[in-house]
Amino acid sequence: MKANFTLDLFSKFGFGSKPQRFSKPLRFLITTLTLFTLLPNQLLAQLQKTEPPFWYSNMKNPELQVMFYGKDISKYTVSVSDNVPITGVTKTENPNYLFVTIDTKNIPATQLTFTFSEKSKTKFTHKYELKQRRKDSALRQGFDSSDLVYLIMPDRFANGNPSNDNTSNTKEKSDRNNDHGRHGGDIDGIIDNLDYLKSLGATAVWSTPLCEDNDARGSYHGYAQSDVYKIDARYGTNDDYLKLSSELHKRDMKLILDYVTNHWGAEHWMIKDLPTYDWVHQFPGYAQSNYRMTTQFDPNKSEIDKKYCVDGWFVKSMPDLNQANPLVLKYLTQNAIWWIEYADLDGFRVDTYSYCDKEGISKWTKAITDEYPHFNIVGEVWMHDQAQMAYWQKDSKIGAIQNYNSYLPSVMDFTLHDAFGNVFNENEPNWDRGIIKVYENFTNDFLYPNINSILVFAENHDTQRFNQIYKNLDSYKMAMTLIATVRGIPQIYYGSEIGMQGDKGKGDGDIRRDFPGGWNSDPHNAFTSSGRNETEKAYFDFSSKLFNWRKSKSVIHNGKTLQFLPENNVYVYFRYNEKESVMVVINNSDKAQTFKTARFAEGLKDFTTGTDVVSGKSVDLEQDVTIEPKSAYILELK
Structure with a gap:
């Protein structure tokens, strides 16, 4: 073995494969010097x-x-x-x-x-x-109700760098024919189309996770991360992510990172060599969550049911992290702060927030917002009751009943999303059908400690595509009118602004289709005005006009709301402050409706006319108003 070792050393450092041609003292000297050269490297290799x-x-x-x-x-x-x-x-x-x-x-x-x-x-x-x-780093301003958040599934958005579609250190290879596989979209593709997003009126970009996800299949969604300090090579590099942040900020736009506190992927290097047995929840080994988040606060719950909600794994390929372990919590907290500082971030969206150990996730959130008081974090609390969702927002009076404060600035308005799922097909209203569902959603706004920090949306990457449900521009216009004018932070899902569809019944891959024009081989390019077909143009032109109008409207960003009970499936509400007032009228009926304006005197006050921000049409508010079926007005009052 000694002879072989010496032979290896001589070969490695260029002395040939025949050490015997040197004298014995010279061989000893060369071997000794070589060992001293190798020794630091061998020791350093111990620190991986x-x-x-x-x-x-x-x-x-x-x-x-x-x-x-x-x-x-x-x-x-x-x-x-x-x-x-x-x-x-x-x-x-x-x-x-x-x-x-x-x-x-x-x-x-x-x-x-x-x-x-x-x-x-x-x-x-x-x-x-x-x-x-960076200067004033701690005082960075997060995303807020003045923003329009654009949600991107990066693998399906645009392929700006085809050379990184497949890499040697990642398992799954690109295959656009596989709905559930990698398609090649990347960070360069997002950067290439930032001007498109700006022209739409978007001011913030939320991308689903970009850190490495080295699962052998289905890795494109990014939620089974295998290295949380490293951008997935198929999306680019850490430097590419820094460039994305910089390019957004040059355009006065914001970057939101999708952070996952609840779980990692089974391929994460630490999962393969756990620091502690309880770094992840073990039963021992795997047990799936029962997904019953109500066990987090139910006063009548059984502890076993709560355990299987919080400690159970979301799916088998995503080991459940134990936020009650101080080492885990510190690791996650520092990783989150590192990304904020390193990439100059403007916010987090936190996946499966309410599945975490609630005391642990509260400490995580507080540590971040203590460091960055104006930073925004929106948590995915996918529940169907306003009181249950409000429990998770910072300073919730409902949470205070149990002496709990999550310190989470924002939650997602899933009950409004629930209403969007069928309301525009309900042409004949009754006690609990039709546009009354939207009205009723806002009657519970008093439950939230900060109603302007609620994320409002018609769909996202996990839900049925809105345009698949309704398949018509009129319904889209009514939904986007609501998203753009109600309280809270509006969020839209990539491609909906050009009418993209996708059927969740066929699997998640179908609601995450490729954006047309994101690949050089695509038959047309919807990123450009000249490349859009007639349908895409109609959707985009409406969306762009609406959301660009919203950008400068503080009355929408933080004004008060006055709403009136719907009649004949017509819903009227006002957004107002001391300087401005906007009247929104939505006719969810399949018939034209005429209404008397005297009923709305409380909101109209001395205003006599309104100009629709999309069509430019002037409406006389001293006369009866007629509105076409399945349509909306956004009237700036004068």
Whole structure:
């Protein structure tokens, strides 16, 4: 073995494959020097990962927990340069992990050195950088009710760089013929079409997760992440993501990262070598969630039912993270803050928020919003009761009954979404059918502590496509009129603005179709005015006019609401402030309807005319008003 080792060394460093041609003393010298050359590399190879890979100085919370990973790394004693205090060292049952906590208070941007020793002898060192933060980073403004959020499934949006469709270090390969496979969309494709989004009126982009998801199949959705510090190579690089952020900000647009606190993918490198047995929930092994989120607050619940909701895995390929484990919680918190700082983010959308350990996710959310007081986080709380959804918003009086505060600034208005699913097909109203469903949704607004921070939407990447349900422009116009003018933060789903359809009954892949024109081989390009067909043009032109009008309307962004009970399936409400008033009329009937305006005197006050923002039509409000079937007015009052 010694001879083979010597032979390998001589070959590796260019001395040929016949060491015997050198004298014995010279062979000894070459071997010794070579060993000294290799030794640091062999020791450094023992440190395989350091996370976070770097950090920032002058953070509000100066405590930093650095995770070191490598074979038997916990046997070493760790010190750090520049008199930086080590406040804690945590070793787990897995000797391949070492968690070192340091206090960075008053430490300027610098390069630290971690020293790993054994029996008082230095074995190796590791450089670790504290970077300078951006100016006023902590005061960044998150997305809010002045924005229009555009939701993108990046794999299906646009392929700006075909050369990264397949990469050597990712398993699933591109196949556009497979509805449930990778199609090749990427970050470059989003960047290429930012001007399209701006022309539509979008001001914020929410992309489904872009971090590496190395599942062998179905990896395109990104929710089974395998490395949460690394952009998936099929989307691009971390630098590409930074470019996306920069290009958005140049256009006065915002970037929202889809963060997953509840689970990782089974291919995550840490799942394959768990730091602790309870890093994920074990039963032992796998048990699926019962999805009954009501067990989080039901005073009559059984503990076993709550356990299977919170601890059960969302699906078998997504191990459920244990946010009650302090090491897990710290890891997730620091990863989230790292992305905000690194990529200059404007917000998070948090997947499956209400499936997490509720005390743990509350601490996670508070830590982020303490660091960034104006940063917005919207949580996916997919429930069908306003009181149950309001429970999860920051400072909820409902949550306070149980002494609970999630600190979550925003939740999603799923009850309004529920109404959108059938209301525009209900032409004949009765007590609980027709447009009354929309009216009733807003009667419960008092339950929410911050009603202007509710995300309102007709669809998203997990629901049936709106245009598949209705398949007509009139219904789309009524829905978008509502989305654009009611309280809250409007969100639209990519492609709906050109009439894209997709049937969830055929699987999620069908509601995530490719945007036409996103691939060079596409027969037409709906990203351009000249490339849109007649139907796409009609949808887009309406959407663009509506959402661009909304951009500057503070009366819509944060005005008050006055609504009137629908009559004959006609719904009227006002958005108003001290300076402006907008009257919205939606006729959900399949017949033209005429109504007397005297009933709305409370909202009309001294206004006598209104101009429809889409058509430009002037409406005399001192006379009876007739509105065409399945149509809407947005009247700026004068």
